[in-house]
Amino acid sequence: MKEYQTITEISGPLVFAEVDEPVGYDEIVEIETDDGRTLRGQVLESSEGVVSIQVFEGTGGIDRNASVRFLGETMKMPVTEDLLGRVLDGSGNPIDGGPEIVPDDRIDIVGKAINPYSREYPEEFIQTGVSGIDGMNTLVRGQKLPIFSGSGLPHNDLALQIARQASVPEEEEGDDEGSEFAVIFGAMGITAEEANEFMDDFERTGALERSVVFMNLADDPAVERTVTPRLALTTAEYLAFEKGYHVLVILTDITNYCEALREIGAAREEVPGRRGYPGYMYTDLAQLYERAGRIEGKEGSVTQIPILTMPGDDDTHPIPDLTGYITEGQIVMDRDLNSQGIEPPINVLPSLSRLMDDGIGEGLTRGDHADVSDQMYAAYAEGEDLRDLVNIVGREALSELDNKYLDFADRFEEEFIQQGYDNNRSIDDTIELGWDLLSELPKESLNRIDEDLIAEHYREDETEAAEVSAD
Structure with a gap:
């Protein structure tokens, strides 16, 4: 352990001291003040004859008479x-x-x-x-x-x-x-x-x-x-x-x-x-x-x-x-x-x-995660773009599909993103919610999801399903 009373400058959180032996970078330092306090610091820069020390507790109360001890080890x-x-x-x-x-x-x-x-x-x-x-x-x-x-x-x-x-x-x-x-x-x-x-x-x-x-x-x-x-x-x-x-x-x-x-x-x-x-x-x-x-x-x-x-x-x-x-x-x-x-x-x-x-790859049983995520991202991005257009031409000027994308964007924020800070959703709950939202869009617009997954998970509207059954 080397001890010096050679402080030359105090600047903000730094103390500069003269030394006559090499001191290691990041070496831990103890500084003992006149009032008996022991402050810890770390060597920030070491050059021939001078070291700069950053003091963890601040430099308040340190003067040039303080003792500086180099402990020979880094912080652990x-x-x-x-x-x-x-x-x-x-x-x-x-x-x-x-x-x-x-x-x-x-x-x-x-x-x-x-x-x-x-x-x-x-x-x-x-x-x-x-x-x-x-x-x-x-x-x-x-x-x-x-x-x-x-x-x-x-x-x-x-x-x-x-x-x-x-x-x-x-x-x-x-x-x-x-x-x-x-x-x-x-x-x-x-x-x-x-x-x-x-x-x-x-x-x-x-x-x-x-x-x-x-x-x-x-x-x-x-x-x-x-x-x-x-x-x-x-x-x-x-x-x-x-x-x-x-x-x-x-x-x-x-x-x-x-x-x-x-x-x-x-x-x-x-x-x-x-x-x-x-x-x-x-x-x-x-x-x-x-x-x-x-x-x-x-x-x-x-x-x-x-x-x-x-x-x-x-x-x-x-x-x-x-x-x-x-x-x-x-x-x-x-x-x-x-x-x-x-x-x-x-x-x-x-x-x-x-x-x-x-x-979310093969290691999961939820093989539809990637497809659902990609499709929701694309649909939400489309809805965001259409929001800017609505401000100019109004919703009446948009097609039925465009209006569905706008509704999807609103529901995506209000039901998917919105969940509060105390609601813990499992990944299965999240994917199920994604399918609920995507089922508001026509099947033919779900171009990022495998057809087999659509057939398995797409929620048909009850009225539409009844009409298809009657036909």
């Missing part, structure tokens, strides 16, 4: 299966009044990159109970599927709904039969009110029993925000690859995380990139997102749902833009649907799950 997360049901702060310390954590292991929070050769291709379905996701943009085990939201939209409600409802259907378990499901919830920069809502919901629904919650609040140091998701993902990897759990990691809000990166970059006087964010933000986000996946020979999996609020609802903003490059799709929340009272307000048209076709 104490992990154990007993973490399930616990609530921790953004630095991994228990805040739920429970007993001290007795770890089985201590793992470096940076993690190890998964060897691409050892990755298993994600192709097993995860049921969230939300029709807008399960039916139209299916989540797959080992996938990273972000939610693109906006300020004031109910993404927290959707996150909680997924956290308490997500499961692996029994018929999907196969060789993994007996594997358990766990949720890691990492909150970054949220308000105390939001934190209370999260905890009330977790405790009320019993979801906390299978969850580990990390809470970094808005008034906590911004630097801590850069550590919170790494602690959460390290815990997820331990449960998945050492204990065989299927782990769903929900991270909210990635925008707050990126703002912390920008603050640290400004304190380091780095040359800014787009809109003032660091030029390395793409690499930094990739280090988080790419920790999702499955490993050959391991039972468990890590699936990620990062949530971000797009500043100004701008999907070209650097945060959603870079996230879209790294991840396998996105779920988009819509302000217009929210104003109509649709819960959850998921807009399926700009949403995408690039792994959906693999997750």
Whole structure:
């Protein structure tokens, strides 16, 4: 252990100190202040003779007389299966009044990159109970599927709904039969009110029993925000690859995380990139997102749902833009649907799950899932286009089929997307509802569904069926 009293500068969350020996990157540092407090930090940059240290608890109370101790090790997360049901702060310390954590292991929070050769291709379905996701943009085990939201939209409600409802259907378990499901919830920069809502919901629904919650609040140091998701993902990897759990990691809000990166970059006087964010933000986000996946020979999996609020609802903003490059799709929340009272307000048209076709393939008994999804997407897109035309010419000028597409679009939003935050729909319920809606359209317009499936599932109108029978 090396100790110095050579602080030369304090800038925002950073402390600069002179050293006479090499110091490792990411090395953990303890800073002892004059009033007896011990603050923890991490080496952010190390060059000959000088190191910059980011202080997790903030630099308040630190002066040039403070002692700096370099511990010779990187930050590690104490992990154990007993973490399930616990609530921790953004630095991994228990805040739920429970007993001290007795770890089985201590793992470096940076993690190890998964060897691409050892990755298993994600192709097993995860049921969230939300029709807008399960039916139209299916989540797959080992996938990273972000939610693109906006300020004031109910993404927290959707996150909680997924956290308490997500499961692996029994018929999907196969060789993994007996594997358990766990949720890691990492909150970054949220308000105390939001934190209370999260905890009330977790405790009320019993979801906390299978969850580990990390809470970094808005008034906590911004630097801590850069550590919170790494602690959460390290815990997820331990449960998945050492204990065989299927782990769903929900991270909210990635925008707050990126703002912390920008603050640290400004304190380091780095040359800014787009809109003032660091030029390395793409690499930094990739280090988080790419920790999702499955490993050959391991039972468990890590699936990620990062949530971000797009500043100004701008999907070209650097945060959603870079996230879209790294991840396998996105779920988009819509302000217009929210104003109509649709819960959850998921807009399926700009949403995408690039792994959906693999997750709903031959491994399922629901062979009609893909066809129904494709047909509903096409019909809803047609109805959306016709809504613009109606504003110009009125419904009377449209054909009977066009009016059916308009009715379909309305019912799709009001019955399929609209389900509330307490309604847990199975995938079979979702597909059945899809057939109910598609049966409002003429059979000949269902050109994306196999004829045998139409014959088996299409609901004939009772009056029409009687007329056909009479003929």
